[in-house]
Amino acid sequence: MNKKNVLLMILSALVFLSCSPEANALVVMTHDSFAISEPVITAFEEQYNVDVNFLPSGDAGSTLNRAILSKDAPVADILYGVDNTFLSRALEEDLFISFTPAALSDLVNEVVPVDGNQMVPIDYGDVCINYDRAYFEDADLPLPQSLDNLLDSAYAGLLVVENPATSSPGLAFMLATIAEYGPNGYLAYWQDLKANEVVVVNDWETAYYTNFSGSAGQGGQPMVVSYGTSPAAEVIFAEEELDNSPTASLVGPNMCFRQVEYAGILQGTQQPDMAKHFIDYMLSPEFQSDIPMNMFVYPVNRHAEIPPVFLEHAQVPEQPAMVDTDLVAENRESWIAAWRELFTN
């Protein structure tokens, strides 16, 4: 290699690696799916004269693990993105400072605050089965109205779900079946679902983009475990302008699982006051109204605006499945292990 080239590469690499975040900034650890508009963050930075840096740390599970593993020397001030399937693990580890934001009184009915307010809810969404509308119309097939319905042989091989051991919507859907059939009955249900040729993949991307027939991958299954807001996203990110979404959600009782995402102030922060300001800001109508179009979940502040495309194209279940978070924390591993046992053979 040419010596000059080598030198140039080394120099440019050094320059580029040295432009890293400043030390006294407010650091928010998030999962990789966190997204928000830049002006919303800039507004906070200007108001409080502080830099806000985000530390994306993998999926929700990995992010929480990272916070737990670096508990003694925390690298962030705030953790955002723990959902109700992981909440108990986070609380058990005693990672957070209690803080009661004023806006907690403005919470929508869909979510409830956590006892002790170590973490506060920021957004929520439903994991639901999406279906390919064209497929059901063409085949003249009625829509499944309940989890029980899915066992009907008319739907054999038509549903793709994610592995609860590797995917967060997969886990949420398994919890929905536990809400419906109980910890002792869910495995029997899955046994029947397996007999009805349910397809299981490891991640949402494969399920939605490879197996599902209603989106870009044009796969073989017209039903997929995804999110209640995915049909709205299909309209927003359509190739051509659409009046109707090509997909919709099945919102029968206990068919959807409600995921709530929380944020908390990490113990050991050097700037607890600034962190409190930021959590307050996360709950403000300004920040909350920006959430739906960026993360495709719903705001928890009832004064926040929900975009019309959500109201028009996304279905909200009347009776979402709920499982007590303590029960989830206690049994998560064994529930998943039993499920895997069933699907490995």
Next chain:
Amino acid sequence: MAGVIHKLNQKKNNSWLFHLFWILPALFLLVFYFYPILRVVQRSFIEEGRISVLNTANLKTGWRAIQFSFKQALLSTLATLLLGFPAAYLFGRFRFPGRKLLRLLSTLPFILPTVVVAAGFNALLGMNGWINNILMRLFDLSEAPIQMFGTLGAIILAHVFYNTSIFIRIAGTAWERLDRNIEDAARVLSASPWQSLRKVTLPLLMPSIISATLLVFLFDFTSFGVILLMGGAQFATIEVEIYIQTTQFLNLRLAGMLSLLQLVFSMSITALGRRIDKMSFTPVIPVVDEGNLRKPDNLWKRVFIPIMVFMLVAVMVVPVLALVLRALMVPPGENAADGLRLSLRNFQRIFINQRDALFFVPPFIALRNSILFASTATMLAVVLGGFIAITTRWSKKIGDVLDTLIMLPLGTSAVTLGLGYLLAFSGSRTLIKYYPLLIPIAHALIALPFVVRILQPAIQSIPEQQHYAAVMLGVAPRKLWWKVDVPMIKKPLITSAIYAFAISLGEFGATTFLSRPEIPTLPVAIFRYLGLPGMENYGKAMAMAVILLCACAAGFIFIENLQETQENQ
């Protein structure tokens, strides 16, 4: 490089400076491999207390993962060998039109993130893929005849797709440099083609074939993305199990134990490979860089070449082409129900930040970051790898130890190493500023075994007489290095740089588990788009993947051309 070697041979005992050649790589491994792994061991087995993990359920899970790891790795390696060996022969002995292009194209799979490869295979072989559609139309079938996702076959196919280039580049390059006259001599002495292959060529090629097979096996054995995406929920390798136990259950003890097991297996296999290598008698023979390639001279060879080219194109090029086509495709409009519409729309869209999103990644920035990481990793790997190869020539003992140690990262669980980096290097806010530096370092760790395996035989085979001649003629050592030694090993040098570059661009291994605040790369941008529902996001992800492909191809061409600039200087 070997100019220095010459000096080494002379002053073996009195120059501490030359100890740097092994001390630097050793230090690198110590800080960036052993220390983080030690932190994981400490955390998993000491701090976690005495939680027993040896219950029946865990044993069963572990045993199943071990069995499956071996089974799929053996089958995958065998399948790769079946395609890779004749491919190495093709590239090592024949001149044919499109040779350079095919070799370039066959290396591209190496850099593609699995999620993108899965999309390419889906466009091609999925339920509504092009091949199924053609077959259904041709034979008037009502169901897709090929249903490969979620089968062991899909896993093997993807592994062959990824790893055949290792054979082409390692065994093929060695074959190309093997003096053809030796075979011809055997033929003159009335050996049949088969005898000459078995008795002369194969033994001489054995080290490179074993190297390539070993690397392929280790990649297959520790496979992660391919298993998850192509296999589905019923398959889990040790690596997949480590991932599940770590991220989902935070069961560090079981994860730690599985990591250790995986490491022990990988190292045993490496040792076994080395034993076989040592048993085969390989004299160091001078390599001849030119004149070994010929046009086919008989009917059998004239048939072999097109068949082989067709096979390689089918397995390694067509899925990549499918991906490019998918990126250019937009769904047919109302009135063109059947037609395929091509447009650059997906590519235009990735430049637009529609909603002022904070994490929007402009393609140029992602490209710049990817290339900077890749160049840094390449330099690290080639320099350190070169040092190790020089050490081996100087002291076989130290060289062998280093050579064994650099194989460790390949057998180490990427999840575990990522966890180790987290524990070792993100403990404070000062350190975390330099956290992104770990990304090229982790890439270099994975690339090192490749670099050393490619460079070592070449540096071994530099004949000393040339040095004596040069020194006699009064050539200064540094000049000797640039003018005599480097040109002699330029091909292996370039091959090794290409691998390091590809490994880094494709973000192999542990870096998937390292977060990189504010420095998104192309693979990161691809994952961001694929994380959202909607046709447009899918199209944008495909377009980004094509940009990654082009960047990589451009990088390969650049590196391959360095040799020509060298010649012109």
